[in-house]
Structures are given as C-alpha cells and as structure tokens.
Amino acid sequence: MRSDARANRxxxxxAAEEVFAESGDAGSTEEVARRAGVGIGTVFRHFPTKRAxxxxxxxxxxxxxxxxxxxxxxxxxxxxxxxxEAFREMVSGAPAKLALxxxxxxxxxxxxxxxxxxxxxxxxLLTRAQQAGEVRADATLDEVFVLINALSRATGEQTAVDRAxxxxxxxxxxxx
Amino acid sequence: MRSDARANRxxxxxAAEEVFAESGDAGSTEEVARRAGVGIGTVFRHFPTKRAxxxxxxxxxxxxxxxxxxxxxxxxxxxxxxxxEAFREMVSGAPAKLALxxxxxxxxxxxxxxxxxxxxxxxxLLTRAQQAGEVRADATLDEVFVLINALSRATGEQTAVDRAxxxxxxxxxxxx
Amino acid sequence: MRSDARANRxxxxxAAEEVFAESGDAGSTEEVARRAGVGIGTVFRHFPTKRAxxxxxxxxxxxxxxxxxxxxxxxxxxxxxxxxEAFREMVSGAPAKLALxxxxxxxxxxxxxxxxxxxxxxxxLLTRAQQAGEVRADATLDEVFVLINALSRATGEQTAVDRAxxxxxxxxxxxx
Amino acid sequence: MRSDARANRxxxxxAAEEVFAESGDAGSTEEVARRAGVGIGTVFRHFPTKRAxxxxxxxxxxxxxxxxxxxxxxxxxxxxxxxxEAFREMVSGAPAKLALxxxxxxxxxxxxxxxxxxxxxxxxLLTRAQQAGEVRADATLDEVFVLINALSRATGEQTAVDRAxxxxxxxxxxxx
DNA sequence: AATGAATGAGCGTTCATTCAT
DNA sequence: GATGAATGAACGCTCATTCAT
Numbered sequence: 059m060r061s062d063a064r065a066n067r068x069x070x071x072x073a074a075e076e077v078f079a080e081s082g083d084a085g086s087t088e089e090v091a092r093r094a095g096v097g098i099g100t101v102f103r104h105f106p107t108k109r110a111x112x113x114x115x116x117x118x119x120x121x122x123x124x125x126x127x128x129x130x131x132x133x134x135x136x137x138x139x140x141x142x143e144a145f146r147e148m149v150s151g152a153p154a155k156l157a158l159x160x161x162x163x164x165x166x167x168x169x170x171x172x173x174x175x176x177x178x179x180x181x182x183l184l185t186r187a188q189q190a191g192e193v194r195a196d197a198t199l200d201e202v203f204v205l206i207n208a209l210s211r212a213t214g215e216q217t218a219v220d221r222a223x224x225x226x227x228x229x230x231x232x233x234x
Numbered sequence: 235m236r237s238d239a240r241a242n243r244x245x246x247x248x249a250a251e252e253v254f255a256e257s258g259d260a261g262s263t264e265e266v267a268r269r270a271g272v273g274i275g276t277v278f279r280h281f282p283t284k285r286a287x288x289x290x291x292x293x294x295x296x297x298x299x300x301x302x303x304x305x306x307x308x309x310x311x312x313x314x315x316x317x318x319e320a321f322r323e324m325v326s327g328a329p330a331k332l333a334l335x336x337x338x339x340x341x342x343x344x345x346x347x348x349x350x351x352x353x354x355x356x357x358x359l360l361t362r363a364q365q366a367g368e369v370r371a372d373a374t375l376d377e378v379f380v381l382i383n384a385l386s387r388a389t390g391e392q393t394a395v396d397r398a399x400x401x402x403x404x405x406x407x408x409x410x
Numbered sequence: 411m412r413s414d415a416r417a418n419r420x421x422x423x424x425a426a427e428e429v430f431a432e433s434g435d436a437g438s439t440e441e442v443a444r445r446a447g448v449g450i451g452t453v454f455r456h457f458p459t460k461r462a463x464x465x466x467x468x469x470x471x472x473x474x475x476x477x478x479x480x481x482x483x484x485x486x487x488x489x490x491x492x493x494x495e496a497f498r499e500m501v502s503g504a505p506a507k508l509a510l511x512x513x514x515x516x517x518x519x520x521x522x523x524x525x526x527x528x529x530x531x532x533x534x535l536l537t538r539a540q541q542a543g544e545v546r547a548d549a550t551l552d553e554v555f556v557l558i559n560a561l562s563r564a565t566g567e568q569t570a571v572d573r574a575x576x577x578x579x580x581x582x583x584x585x586x
Numbered sequence: 587m588r589s590d591a592r593a594n595r596x597x598x599x600x601a602a603e604e605v606f607a608e609s610g611d612a613g614s615t616e617e618v619a620r621r622a623g624v625g626i627g628t629v630f631r632h633f634p635t636k637r638a639x640x641x642x643x644x645x646x647x648x649x650x651x652x653x654x655x656x657x658x659x660x661x662x663x664x665x666x667x668x669x670x671e672a673f674r675e676m677v678s679g680a681p682a683k684l685a686l687x688x689x690x691x692x693x694x695x696x697x698x699x700x701x702x703x704x705x706x707x708x709x710x711l712l713t714r715a716q717q718a719g720e721v722r723a724d725a726t727l728d729e730v731f732v733l734i735n736a737l738s739r740a741t742g743e744q745t746a747v748d749r750a751x752x753x754x755x756x757x758x759x760x761x762x
Numbered sequence: 763a764a765t766g767a768a769t770g771a772g773c774g775t776t777c778a779t780t781c782a783t
Numbered sequence: 784g785a786t787g788a789a790t791g792a793a794c795g796c797t798c799a800t801t802c803a804t
Contacts, residue, residue, distance in 0.1 A: 063763065063764090066763090083260075084260065086797085086798060086799085087798075087799060088797095088798070091766095096764075096765085097764060097765040097766055098765080098767095098799090098800090099763095099765050099766065099802085100763080100764055102800065102801080107799080107800080108798095108799060197401065198397070200390065200393075200394035200397075201394045201401060203394070204388050204395050205398045207389065207390070208384040208387060208388040208398070209384050212380050212381075212383060212384040214379070214380045214383070215376065218376035218377045218379075218380045219377075219380050221374070221376075221377040221380075222377040222380040222381050222384070225377060225381065225402065225406055226381070226401065227405070228404075228405040229402050229406070230401055230405070233404075236787095238782080238789090239788055239789090242788080242789080262772080262773065262774085263773075263774065264772085264774090272789075272790085273789060273790040273791060274774090274775090274790085275775095275777085275789060276788075276789055276790075278774085278776080279788065279789075280788095282775090283774080284775090414784080415784065418785085434610075435612075436612065438776085438777060438778085439778060439779085440776095440777070440778090448786085449785060449786040449787055450779090450786080450787065450788095451780090451785060451786050451787065452784080452785055454778085454779065454780080455785075459778080460777095460778060460779090550746070552743065552745075552749075553747075553753060555742065556740050556741075556746045556747050556749075557740075557754070559740060559741065560737050560740040561736050563736060563739055564735060565732075566728065566731065566732045570726070570728035570729045570731075571729075571732050573726070573728075573732075574729040574733050574736070577725070577729060577754065577757040577758055578733070578753065580756075580761075581754050581755070581756040581757025581758070582753055582757070585756075588766095588767095588804095590767070590768090590804085591766085594767080614793080614794065614795085615794075615795065615796085616793085616795090624769085625768060625770060626770070626795090626796085627767090627770065628768055630795085630796065630797080631768075632767095634796090635795080635796080636795060
C-alpha cells in the first residue's frame with residue numbers, strides 16, 4: 059500500500075467516525091467520501107462494503123479509547139477518581155460516538171479484538187478502584203459495560219443526564 | 235366493514251411496534267404491511283405517512299404502559315416495591331420497545347399527551363416511594379426517565395443487564 | 411335503473427366535469443366521488459373505468475354545448491354576431507372545459523356521436539354567417555374547430571387572450 | 587469519463603423532450619430513462635428532481651428555437667415572410683413541443699431567461715414586419731405568443747391545421 | 763490507485779380498481 | 784344498489800455498489 063493510499067484510508071476512517079457518530083448508520087457512504095475529500099470509489103476500494111466501513115470506524119474508536127485509558131494513575135488513592143472519570147468520559151465525552159458499537163449486533167474479528175482491548179483497560183481501572191474501596195466489590199465488568207453502553211445513548215437535558223450518571227456512580231459505590 | 239377496518243388497524247399498529255422496536259425507523263413500511271398481513275395500501279389508508287405510523291405506535295405503547303402503572307398499591311409500605319417493579323417493567327418488560335419514544339425528536343400532539351400521561355403515572359409512583367423513604371428524596375422525574383430510557387436500550391447478557399438495573403436502583407435508594 | 415341510481419349518476423357526471431375541467435385527467439376518481447357526495451364504489455358501478463368516466467363527462471359537455479347553440483337567431487343579419495358569440499363562448503366561456511375533448515385521443519362511440527352533434531350545430535352557424543357575408547366563404551368547419559380547440563387551451567393574461575381571439579375572428583372575416 | 591456523462595445528459599434531455607411533449611408532465615421519469623437507454627439513477631444524477639428535468643428540457647427547446655430565429659433577414663422586404671415563416675416554424679415545426687412551456691406554471695431562473703431570449707427574438711421579427719407594413723401595427727407580442735402557444739397544441743388533420751394557421755396569419759395582416 | 767458516472771433494488775406514497783359487507 | 788376498506792402496480796427519489804476511464 060502506497061503512503062498516499064494509507065493517508066486516504068485514514069481520512070476516510072476519520073470522516074466515517076464523524077458521519078456515523080452524527081447519524082448512525084443512516085449516514086451515507088457518499089457523505090463520508092465528501093467529508094474525506096475523496097471519491098466514492100476510493101472509499102469502496104479501502105472498505106468493500108458499508109458494513110466494513112462502519113466496523114473499521116468502530117475499531118478505530120475503541121482502540122483510541124483503550125489507549126487513552128491505559129495511562130494509569132501512579133497512586134492507589136487516585137484509583138476511584140480515575141475510574142469515575144473514565145466512566146464519565148466514555149458516557150458523555152463521546153456522546154453519540156460510543157453508540158457506534160451498538161450499530162453492530164454481532165462483534166467478530168477485529169471488532170471483537172478492539173472491544174476486548176477496551177475491556178481489559180476498563181477491567182484494570184475497575185479492579186484498582188475496587189481494591190481502593192472506591193467501588194463496590196461485587197460489581198462486575200459486564201454490568202459496568204451495560205451501564206456505559208446504556209448511558210452513552212441517553213438523550214434528554216444535559217442536567218438530567220449528568221444527574222443520572224451521578225445516580226449510577228452512586229449505585230456503584232460501596233454501601234456505607 | 236367497520237370492524238374489519240378496526241381489526242386491520244390494530245394489526246398494523248402491532249406490527250409497527252414490532253418492526254420499529256427492532257430496527258428503529260429504519261424499519262420499512264412494507265415490512266410492517268407484510269407482518270400485519272395486509273397490502274401496503276392498507277397501511278397508508280390508516281396512517282397517511284410513515285411518521286404518522288411511527289407516532290401512532292409510540293402512542294399505543296406509551297398508553298398501554300401508563301395504564302399498567304396506574305394500578306396503585308393501597309398500602310404505603312408497598313410504594314418502594316411498586317416503584318421498583320414499575321422501573322423494571324419499563325426497562326425490561328418492554329425490551330427495546332420503549333426506545334420507540336426516542337425515534338421522535340419532537341413530541342407534539344397525541345405523542346406529547348401520551349408521554350405526559352406516562353410521566354404523571356411515574357411521577358406518582360416516584361413521589362409515593364420517596365414519601366415512604368424508599369427512594370432518595372433528591373431524585374427527580376427527569377433523571378429517572380433518563381435512566382429508564384437508557385436502560386431500555388441496554389443490550390448484552392440478561393444477567394448483566396439485570397445486575398445493571400440493580401445497580402441503578404441501588405443508586406436511587408437513600409444513602410443509609 | 412332506480413331513480414336514485416339515475417340521480418347519483420348525474421351527480422357523479424357533474425362532479426367529474428368539474429374535476430377534470432380543473433385538473434385534466436390528473437384529477438382523481440376519489441375526488442370526483444367526494445364532490446359528488448357518493449362512495450368511490452358508486453362511481454365505478456356507473457362507469458367501469460376512469461376512461462369511461464372521462465368520456466361520459468365529455469359527452470355530457472359536448473351535448474349541452476350543442477343544445478345551447480341550436481337556438482338559432484331568427485333574422486339573417488344576426489348570423490354574424492351569432493357565430494362570433496358562439497365562437498367566443500366555446501373558447502372562453504368554458505375555459506378549460508373544452509379541453510376535455512382533447513383528453514381523448516381517439517373519439518369513438520358516444521363521444522364521436524356527441525362531437526358530431528356539436529359539429530352540426532356549429533356548421534349551421536357557420537353556413538348562415540357565410541351566407542350573410544360575415545365570414546369568409548372559404549372557411550371550413552374543420553379549420554374553425556381547430557381554431558376553437560387551440561384557443562380553448564390558450565393560457566396567459568386575459569387581455570392578451572381576448573385580443574388573440576379578436577385576431578382570429580378578424581382572420582375569419584371576409585377580406586374587405 | 588466526462589464526455590460519456592455529457593453524452594448521457596444529452597440523450598436524457600432529448601428523451602425528456604420527446605416524452606414530455608407526448609404526454610405532458612404525466613410522462614414518467616422511468617420512461618425517459620428507458621428511451622434514453624440509461625438507468626433511472628442516471629437521470630436523477632443529472633437532474634435531481636423531475637421538475638428540474640422538465641425545466642431543462644424546456645430550456646433546451648426554447649434556446650434552440652431562439653437560435654434558429656436569430657438569423658435575421660438582410661433586406662426589409664423579407665421581414666414579412668421571415669415573421670410568417672418563424673410563426674409557422676414555432677407552431678408546426680415543433681408539433682406539440684412548444685406546449686412544454688405551459689407545463690410550468692411559474693417561470694423562474696433559467697426557464698425565465700430562455701423564455702425571455704425567445705421573446706426578444708420574436709419581438710424583433712415582429713417589429714421589423716410591422717415596420718415593413720406586413721403585420722398590423724396594433725398587434726402585440728403577448729397576443730402573438732398566445733396564438734403560437736394555442737396553435738402549437740392544435741390537433742387534427744394536417745390540412746385543417748395548416749389552413750387554421752393561414753387564417754390566423756391573415757388576422758395578423760393589416761386590413762387592406 | 764483514484765475517480766465519479768452508472769446501475770438498480772428499495773423506499774415512501776398515490777390511485778385506479780375490486781369486493782366483502 | 785351503495786359503501787368504503789383493501790389491493791398492488793407505478794411513481795419520484797435515494798443510496799450502496801460496480802466499473803470504465
């Protein structure tokens with residue numbers, strides 16, 4: 059692959075993430091091409107179907123997210139805040155973007171791999187926060203992800219959404 | 235032939251609720267007709283645009299939901315369980331169906347009325363539960379609805395989803 | 411045929427003439443039924459296809475027109491004005507209505523008969539006007555009908571249309 | 587591939603002129619595509635709505651007509667024949683085609699421009715013919731256009747139509 | 763490798779026509 | 784005889800996908 063091809067691929071992916079985050083998979087491939095500044099043919103050369111394009115955009119998003127989270131706090135006392143910040147980030151820092159994941163019913167191949175990378179990162183944060191006594195010990199990664207996924211699609215007034223997130227984080231705190 | 239028409243209308247609405255619950259408004263009117271076992275023309279005779287069809291399905295769903303909830307518990311000590319049961323019902327008793335509501339950006343007319351009917355019912359349950367000391371006093375109807383809406387779209391293993399709901403209900407309990 | 415059936419038939423025909431005069435054959439059968447105050451089924455009971463309905467409306471119109479024209483002037487000196495008045499009537503007295511005729515490419519059966527009735531009436535007027543020296547002797551019925559048909563569909567400002575009709579009538583006058 | 591596209595655009599336009607001339611705007615876009623030998627998508631790529639297609643066909647027709655007429659006669663004595671030839675050309679040289687213009691209730695943008703170009707050309711011919719004493723001085727452009735439009739839709743035997751045109755041109759001559 | 767024109771299945775919608783009531 | 788609900792072919796239009804340049 060020539061370097062200009064690689065560059066085009068990246069611009070297409072970035073455009074795809076934008077478009078699908080805004081409109082879900084109702085976003086059109088033509089719009090992706092337009093925003094990437096390439097011809098429609100180029101998009102299909104790199105991603106043979108629309109589904110492949112969506113999946114690649116999801117993988118990109120998940121991978122970037124996982125990388126962000128892997129920067130771990132040095133001190134144990136930061137584990138609680140770190141977990142909560144990450145939770146908030148995933149839920150509202152990328153409002154519609156995380157919803158990308160749900161566009162795909164079946165996760166396989168690269169998507170599964172990227173998702174699992176993200177899971178590891180979150181598991182890490184969760185475990186540390188639990189060890190620090192900042193998150194209830196019986197919380198599992200699966201339910202945390204269910205909550206993130208659900209809240210990432212929450213719509214409504216920002217205030218109400220923020221308070222809803224607070225409620226959930228409260229629910230994840232140890233009973234005093 | 236009035237009764238046939240009414241019956242068909244109902245079958246179309248039921249089919250619409252199914253289809254749009256599964257696929258959002260990407261679901262096609264033809265698919266609705268197919269599942270209802272009627273011709274496409276019949277769908278449009280009853281609902282002159284696709285939007286009208288979606289709205290009618292939402293109204294139907296919200297109305298049924300509100301009716302269910304209006305059966306109030308007699309004793310104050312049942313207020314907490316009643317609220318939690320209703321919460322669970324709205325979240326998982328109507329799996330993806332509540333998501334119908336979010337299909338419509340602007341609620342007006344009948345949709346607004348039905349939505350507000352449901353809000354009243356839930357507000358009622360919420361207030362009673364708060365008075366009984368079973369739900370934290372600072373919880374508002376808006377954030378409760380954000381949580382319901384979010385969780386109603388949650389995907390994943392049933393166990394994880396159930397536990398996620400528990401976490402949220404815990405978050406809604408008064409701090410001990 | 412019962413008398414109420416006959417009455418319905420007439421109301422349908424009158425409605426059809428109105429609707430098709432306004433919108434050409436883009437006018438819908440349903441609209442005809444609505445204006446006639448009957449069900450759509452009744453329209454189709456009387457006229458088995460839309461084409462039959464249009465044709466019947468044309469026949470009705472042509473017949474009425476012919477009857478109007480058959481009231482002949484007593485005095486020879488009225489022959490010129492009578493012809494011109496009839497010409498103007500056919501062209502602008504029923505602006506879009508005469509255009510009905512042209513909706514049907516092939517005139518057969520009843521339509522042909524009604525058309526021929528009208529032709530007789532106009533022929534009569536024409537001959538008398540020619541005998542009175544008010545219309546050029548070499549004008550034929552065919553060309554008169556071509557002119558009527560053409561002008562009946564003329565669009566544009568009323569002043570310009572009126573003057574155009576004057577020009578044509580001038581062209582039909584004997585050269586002085 | 588630019589030239590292919592241009593060629594296809596032209597074929598589509600030519601087909602559209604044919605179809606709409608025959609059937610008015612009841613002619614279907616699919617029929618246009620079929621006659622042009624292209625897919626339906628190609629028609630819509632070049633003309634984003636049916637209205638745009640109809641307008642483009644009208645513009646094309648009017649522009650070609652105006653160009654034909656702009657070849658002016660050198661000598662004053664040719665002004666009468668030139669006007670009459672142009673009149674005949676517009677009426678019968680483009681049988682039902684001129685009727686295209688009337689398909690559009692509101693002329694704006696390019697259609698207005700093309701129509702006004704044609705008007706100028708005809709105005710020019712008219713003025714010259716009037717100056718040469720070959721057309722009555724009180725005839726205005728508007729009524730000339732009413733006559734052209736009307737006659738361009740005339741149906742019937744060719745002989746009768748031709749004679750009808752003669753009558754009109756006679757009406758436009760100065761009274762001797 | 764990139765382009766964008768062409769394709770055609772599919773969608774929302776309309777309407778002439780049929781038929782159970 | 785009258786009704787109007789049901790039907791489905793056809794229309795204008797969109798968009799994922801293909802392919803000639």
